[in-house]
Amino acid sequence: MEKRLLSLRGSENFGEARLACGAWNLEFSRMAAFKGGALQIRDARPEELDDISRVIRDAYLEYKVLIPPEVWNEYLQNIMDVRSRLDVADLIVAEIEGRVAGAVTLYLEASRSDQEGWPAGWAGIRILAVDPSHRARGIGRALMQECLRRCRARGISTIGLHTTEAMDVARRMYERMGFVRVREFDFRPDPGHVVMAYRLDL
Numbered sequence: 001m002e003k004r005l006l007s008l009r010g011s012e013n014f015g016e017a018r019l020a021c022g023a024w025n026l027e028f029s030r031m032a033a034f035k036g037g038a039l040q041i042r043d044a045r046p047e048e049l050d051d052i053s054r055v056i057r058d059a060y061l062e063y064k065v066l067i068p069p070e071v072w073n074e075y076l077q078n079i080m081d082v083r084s085r086l087d088v089a090d091l092i093v094a095e096i097e098g099r100v101a102g103a104v105t106l107y108l109e110a111s112r113s114d115q116e117g118w119p120a121g122w123a124g125i126r127i128l129a130v131d132p133s134h135r136a137r138g139i140g141r142a143l144m145q146e147c148l149r150r151c152r153a154r155g156i157s158t159i160g161l162h163t164t165e166a167m168d169v170a171r172r173m174y175e176r177m178g179f180v181r182v183r184e185f186d187f188r189p190d191p192g193h194v195v196m197a198y199r200l201d202l
Contacts, residue, residue, distance in 0.1 A: 039139065041146045044082075044091040044103065051100045052093060053080040059102075059129035066166055071189070079127050088112040092146055094130070094139045102130040104143040108154055117185065118160045122199075123151045125161040128170060141173060148177075152202055159200045160185065164193065174198055 044052060056079055064072050082091055085105055089112070094102035107113050110124030118124050125147050130139045151159055161179065163171045178200050185197030 038096070039101075039142060040095040041142055042093060042095065044093045048093065048100055049082050052082050052091070052103045055100055055103055055131050056080050056082070056127060056129040058132055063166055066193075068190070085113075089126075090150065092143060094134075094143055096134065096139075100131075101134040102128075102139040102143055104128045104147060106147045106150060108150065108156065110160055116160065116162055116197075117187075119158075121156075121158070123147075123154075123156045123159045125159060140170065141177070144173070144177060148200075148202065157202050159202065161198050162187075162195045163198065164195055171196070 057076065060076065060079060064076075067075060082103075082105075085091065088107065088109075090106040090108065092104050092106060093100050105126040107124040107126070109120070110116065110118035110122040111120045113124055113126065115126070116124055125144070128140055128143060130143075147159070159179075160182070161174065162185075163174065165171070175198075179198040180200070182197045182199045185199075187195050187197075189195060
């Protein structure tokens with residue numbers, strides 16, 4: 001759940017062009033031995049964007065019952081709109097046997113996200129998603145580790161992310177990785193829900 005359910009400003013065509021030509025970020029890929037096939041962590045490709053949106057939708061559907069319908073529809077549209085973030089963030093995917101199994105959005109400058117209100121100089125992680133058919137196989141952690149690797153390579157010292165009590169599997173993983181609570185960056189989209197802020201100092 002995000003602070004404001006708004007699409008980021010920017011040119012969709014510009015973002016896709018940066019993906020295609022590599023000017024935005026040189027494509028980095030890692031291969032690892034993986035139960036059920038080789039796991040590749042790399043930048044998204046333009047032709048995969050619709051598949052990534054579907055993975056995000058399927059990963060977050062379990063939270064639909066916890067969010068009022070009018071809020072849920074706008075929230076889902078926002079997180080599936082991967083094209084709106086291409087010019088300000090890295091869209092990283094996990095691939096298994098030629099198919100997208102997970103994705104995460106990494107803001108190397110978190111203040112470029114309209115959503116969370118992180119300080120300038122922090123990185124920000126959003127919308128970690130793993131296809132339900134590929135859960136419990138370490139994909140989410142592999143995507144997170146790639147975010148940390150990229151931040152260290154850039155000399156970034158602090159990463160922020162938001163999560164909720166309902167996202168308990170992801171939240172426990174973040175805590176095992178060393179993320180700690182920073183309540184001053186919490187927010188309440190409605191009186192019944194707290195979106196919890198975490199930070200990691202690298």
